[in-house]
Amino acid sequence: MNGAEMDALLRGFGREQKDLTRILHLVQAEYGYIPAPAVRRIAEHLNTTESEVYGVLTFYKAFRLRPRGKYLVTVCQGTSCHVRGGAGVFEEMKKELGVEPGGTTPDRLFSLDTVNCLGCCAIGPTVVVNGTYYSQVSVEDVRSLVAAYRKKK
Amino acid sequence: MLTHPTQLTAWKALILEERPAPQKTVVVSNGTCGRASGSLDIIEALKQELDGRGLEDRVKLEVTGCHGFCEMEPNIVIYPGEIYYGRLKPEDIPAIIDKTLLKNKVVDPLVYEDPKSRRRYSQLKEIPFYRKQMRLLTGDNLRIDPDRIEDYVLADGYQALAKALFDMTAEEVIREVESAGLRGRGGAGFPTGKKWQFCRNESADRRYIICNADEGNPGTYMDRSILAANPHSVIEGMIIGAYAMGAAEGYIYVRMEAPQAVRQITIARDQARKHGLLGKSILGSEFHFDIQIVEGAGAFVCGEETSLMSSIEGRRAVSRQRPPFPAQSGLWGYPTNINNVETWANVPLIIKRGAEWYSQIGTPKSKGTKIFSLVGKIRSGGQVEVPMGIKLREIIYDIGGGIKDGKKFKAVQTGGPAGGFLPAKFLDLAIDYDNLVQAGSTMGSGGMIVLDETTCMVDLARHYMHFTQEESCGKCVPCRVGTRQMHDILVRITGGEGEEEDLARLKELGDSITVASLCGLGQTAPNPVLSTLRHFREEYIDHIKHKKCAAGVCRKLVPRTGRKAPPEVRRTKKRRHD
Numbered sequence: 001m002n003g004a005e006m007d008a009l010l011r012g013f014g015r016e017q018k019d020l021t022r023i024l025h026l027v028q029a030e031y032g033y034i035p036a037p038a039v040r041r042i043a044e045h046l047n048t049t050e051s052e053v054y055g056v057l058t059f060y061k062a063f064r065l066r067p068r069g070k071y072l073v074t075v076c077q078g079t080s081c082h083v084r085g086g087a088g089v090f091e092e093m094k095k096e097l098g099v100e101p102g103g104t105t106p107d108r109l110f111s112l113d114t115v116n117c118l119g120c121c122a123i124g125p126t127v128v129v130n131g132t133y134y135s136q137v138s139v140e141d142v143r144s145l146v147a148a149y150r151k152k153k
Numbered sequence: 154m155l156t157h158p159t160q161l162t163a164w165k166a167l168i169l170e171e172r173p174a175p176q177k178t179v180v181v182s183n184g185t186c187g188r189a190s191g192s193l194d195i196i197e198a199l200k201q202e203l204d205g206r207g208l209e210d211r212v213k214l215e216v217t218g219c220h221g222f223c224e225m226e227p228n229i230v231i232y233p234g235e236i237y238y239g240r241l242k243p244e245d246i247p248a249i250i251d252k253t254l255l256k257n258k259v260v261d262p263l264v265y266e267d268p269k270s271r272r273r274y275s276q277l278k279e280i281p282f283y284r285k286q287m288r289l290l291t292g293d294n295l296r297i298d299p300d301r302i303e304d305y306v307l308a309d310g311y312q313a314l315a316k317a318l319f320d321m322t323a324e325e326v327i328r329e330v331e332s333a334g335l336r337g338r339g340g341a342g343f344p345t346g347k348k349w350q351f352c353r354n355e356s357a358d359r360r361y362i363i364c365n366a367d368e369g370n371p372g373t374y375m376d377r378s379i380l381a382a383n384p385h386s387v388i389e390g391m392i393i394g395a396y397a398m399g400a401a402e403g404y405i406y407v408r409m410e411a412p413q414a415v416r417q418i419t420i421a422r423d424q425a426r427k428h429g430l431l432g433k434s435i436l437g438s439e440f441h442f443d444i445q446i447v448e449g450a451g452a453f454v455c456g457e458e459t460s461l462m463s464s465i466e467g468r469r470a471v472s473r474q475r476p477p478f479p480a481q482s483g484l485w486g487y488p489t490n491i492n493n494v495e496t497w498a499n500v501p502l503i504i505k506r507g508a509e510w511y512s513q514i515g516t517p518k519s520k521g522t523k524i525f526s527l528v529g530k531i532r533s534g535g536q537v538e539v540p541m542g543i544k545l546r547e548i549i550y551d552i553g554g555g556i557k558d559g560k561k562f563k564a565v566q567t568g569g570p571a572g573g574f575l576p577a578k579f580l581d582l583a584i585d586y587d588n589l590v591q592a593g594s595t596m597g598s599g600g601m602i603v604l605d606e607t608t609c610m611v612d613l614a615r616h617y618m619h620f621t622q623e624e625s626c627g628k629c630v631p632c633r634v635g636t637r638q639m640h641d642i643l644v645r646i647t648g649g650e651g652e653e654e655d656l657a658r659l660k661e662l663g664d665s666i667t668v669a670s671l672c673g674l675g676q677t678a679p680n681p682v683l684s685t686l687r688h689f690r691e692e693y694i695d696h697i698k699h700k701k702c703a704a705g706v707c708r709k710l711v712p713r714t715g716r717k718a719p720p721e722v723r724r725t726k727k728r729r730h731d
Contacts, residue, residue: 020467021450025409059469059626061451062409078371079566079600080528082616083608116453116620119374119411120186121526121602122223122534131412133189 006041015046024057033064068111069104071149073097074128078117081124085138089125090114092142109150155429156437158315161306168303175213177254178232180295184219184381185374185413186535190226191242198243199229202250212254218294218382218417222282223535225265230277230295237277238263268532269554281533285551287514288538289522290498294382299417302424305385311430313501317393318438321504326397327353330500333508334520339365339456339493340571340597341673342519342586348490351480353398355488360400363484363491364391365461366407366414369453370569371620373600375524375536376494377411383498384414384421388444390500392435395442398490403444406461409451419446453624457672458491460626471628472672493598495524515541519585529566529602530557539584546580549603560605564688568597570617571677573684574610593684595677609706610689611696615643617681625674632675635666639682647707651697660686 009030013019020042027038034057043050057063075090094100097110104111118126123135127142129149137145155161179199183192196216203209222228225239231253238249238260245263252258259275266273267281274280288294297304305311317326331346352360364387368376380387391403405422407415422444425431433441447465454460455470462484464470483489499521503511512520519541525548528534532554539548545565549555556562564574573594575582582588589596604613622636639662642655663679663686670676686693695701702710 017467018465021447021464025448025450056467056469059452060449063450079569079602079613079616080372080526082371083529083602083604083613115410115451116369116624117371117373117410118185119368119377120189120223121372121374121528122531122536123186123189123226124528126189133185135186135189 003037003041006038010041010045013045017046017048020046020053020056021060024053024063028063031067033067036065064102066104067108069108071109071130072111072113072128073146074113074115074118076116076118076124076126076128077114078121078124080117080121081126084124086125088139089127089137089142092139093127093146096142096146109153110146154427156434158319158436161311161315161436165306165309168307172303176211178213178215179254180215180217180220180230180232182218182220182222182226182228182230183216184223184226184378185411186219186223187226187228188413190240192227194243195227195229195241195246198246202246206250208250208254212250215296216298218297218299219378219536220294221286221288221291221378221536221538222280222533224533225535235277236275237265237280239265267554269550281554282535282537282552285543285547286538287522287540289502289514290379290386290495291382291524291536291538293386297383299382299384300420302385302421302428305383309505310385310501311389313504314389314392314430315436317396317504318436318440323353323397323399326393326504329508330397330503333503333511334515334518335496335499335503335511336519336586337493338495338499338523338598340568340595342596345492345496348480348492349394349398351478352400352488352490355481357488359402359487360398361484361487361489362391362395362398362400362403363461363465363489364403364405364494364497365456365458365491366405366411366418366494367449367455367461368408368411368494368598369456369624370571370598370600372528372566372602373526373569373598374411375526375599377408377414378536379494379498379524380407380411380414381417384418385425386498386501387418387494388421388425388431390497391444392430392442393500393504394490394492394497396440400490401441401443403442404465404484405444405446406449406455406465407446408449410449415446415448422446452626453620454626454672454674457674459672460674461491462489469626471626472674474671495599516583516585516588518587523584523596523599525599525601527553527601527603530560530605530608531555531603532557541585542583544580545575545582545584548584548601549580553603556603556605558605560607563604563606563608564610566594566602566604566613566681567600568595568680569600570621571595571673571680572597572600573680574604574688576688593687595680607704607706609647609702609704610685610692611643612647612702612704612706614682614685615640615647618643618678621674621678625678626672629669629671629675631666631669632671632678635662635670636675636678638662639666639679643682646693646696647702647709649696649700649707649709651693653697655697656686656690656693659683 127134127137228239335345336342459473460470479489524538564576618640622640625632627633663683
């Protein structure tokens with residue numbers, strides 16, 4: 001990102017504290033994460049401090065400070081998924097990708113995340129890859145699911 | 154742009170005129186569960202077949218939000234006749250068109266078979282899952298394409314708003330809601346009319362109303378379904394509430410993990426603006442009101458009123474001390490009223506059909522219907538809307554078809570991380586706010602997670618504590634440190650390193666966190682542990698003394714029976730993350 005790009009992004013946004021989360025969502029949608037220079041620009045735009053922006057963005061799970069992989073794999077850890085075997089699916093996914101939640105594979109292909117409920121509880125365990133939902137995922141399904149995305153590249 | 158209430162009726166007539174009734178309608182359920190199960194492929198297959206055969210004028214394809222029967226997704230309903238087909242594959246579509254749409258016959262192999270009785274039902278209304286429900290809020294989901302405000306108007310949408318604005322004073326609206334007996338559907342069950350009155354009574358030059366759509370309880374998803382399937386019902390409820398309380402600005406704070414809900418409520422809000430139902434001089438009246446939509450950013454604590462307001466203000470979502478209550482000093486210090494999605498959706502119904510009608514549904518102190526997410530180890534899972542006062546047994550066995558895979562019922566968890574567990578002795582409990590609290594749980598926002606013998610209660614308590622200690626905002630010590638301590642003790646117990654004193658420690662910590670925490674999250678966080686200690690103490694003792702986990706979930710412990718747990722349990726439950 002460069003300064004001009006950021007300025008263009010911030011154009012049209014208000015300069016009040018209440019605009020902060022919306023701005024963070026937008027920056028993340030654009031870059032996949034919140035780059036450090038963006039934090040500086042946002043702080044300037046809102047006439048606040050960088051520490052304030054960091055304070056807010058690290059409070060919420062949605063925002064990340066590091067780039068994510070091409071595919072974001074989210075494994076639901078909600079209660080319904082949990083009692084239906086979601087914990088096992090999560091363990092298997094960690095093994096298959098070789099990363100912990102929040103981590104990204106060295107080839108930058110996959111990032112792994114957990115979520116506390118995706119709201120399709122009757123058909124869990126649920127896994128989401130870049131917005132595509134997979135239901136009733138079993139431990140055995142994990143490998144082929146990941147393989148399909150590896151093949152796609 | 155509607156500038157007079159009579160134009161609403163005229164608009165409805167115009168829509169009917171422009172849209173000649175098709176001979177047949179195919180309704181496809183396309184909610185989150187539907188999509189996850191392949192509904193988009195079904196829609197594509199239907200489009201191709203209908204176009205290919207030149208049937209697109211005779212058969213109308215209606216894509217709607219969730220119909221509730223998540224277990225059977227993707228499913229369709231064909232009108233007239235209300236023929237129901239579930240768990241469809243794209244290759245089933247040609248046969249459905251040949252037989253049902255062209256010859257009015259059912260496709261036998263696709264007819265729904267009830268897993269409990271093995272009886273077959275071709276019509277939606279006969280299916281046991283639907284038979285005992287009372288779908289006042291969710292019934293229209295079958296005829297509303299959430300992308301089209303016209304569908305909502307056809308279902309008599311915004312008529313309640315016209316009635317409130319032109320035939321009722323603000324005070325009358327509040328009195329109607331109060332005498333209907335509506336209580337907050339977010340969990341606390343506070344009388345809605347009273348809450349509105351508090352907000353109206355405050356003298357201020359500005360007031361706010363908020364729709365709490367930060368539905369965060371794991372295993373609970375009715376709010377996002379309402380927003381995704383019938384978003385205008387929430388908007389209409391909010392406009393009526395704003396009129397009653399004298400608010401000019403409203404916020405919908407919606408969970409980002411529910412992208413479909415965010416999308417549909419945004420579309421609906423924009424349509425309402427375009428047609429003069431939001432903004433200046435609504436329906437030509439002197440009332441002005443508009444709605445902003447704020448997307449959450451993944452923090453469970455935002456479901457708590459004061460945290461939610463901090464989040465709208467663009468700050469860290471930490472809770473504040475109450476009093477002052479939001480009705481006195483809320484958003485940016487102004488009087489604010491916060492209601493949950495389902496509460497708002499009830500409002501048009503009450504205004505349209507009257508408090509007298511509404512208050513006949515339910516129990517003496519809990520009126521109307523409640524939507525539950527019936528999930529977990531249940532045969533027919535999904536979203537069910539039932540009258541208050543229905544028995545737990547009716548929901549689980551008559552509607553839900555009983556326990557999956559022939560297993561035995563162990564307990565049902567209600568109220569999410571703030572709630573508790575109800576073992577078999579409560580199956581005949583009539584469900585309402587007060588009975589659930591008396592039984593040691595809560596209504597919560599409507600989560601109902603059914604558990605069987607393969608669920609380890611200690612592990613589940615650990616699961617909930619893991620959740621709350623992670624989601625604690627960190628402002629107050631009892632919640633931040635206490636939930637962590639409880640979690641660590643439970644990790645030890647499920648790992649086979651529990652001590653007998655741990656039970657007393659859990660109880661003591663739990664009681665202290667309950668009384669000393671600043672907000673609802675902390676005050677209720679120990680509930681799943683305290684509740685399992687009360688009803689399933691022997692499981693804790695098994696884990697601690699005998700180092701055994703009868704359910705076969707805790708992998709460091711062996712099942713009590715001495716033999717290995719059934720293979721499917723071992724495969725899926727062999728590890729946990731702590």
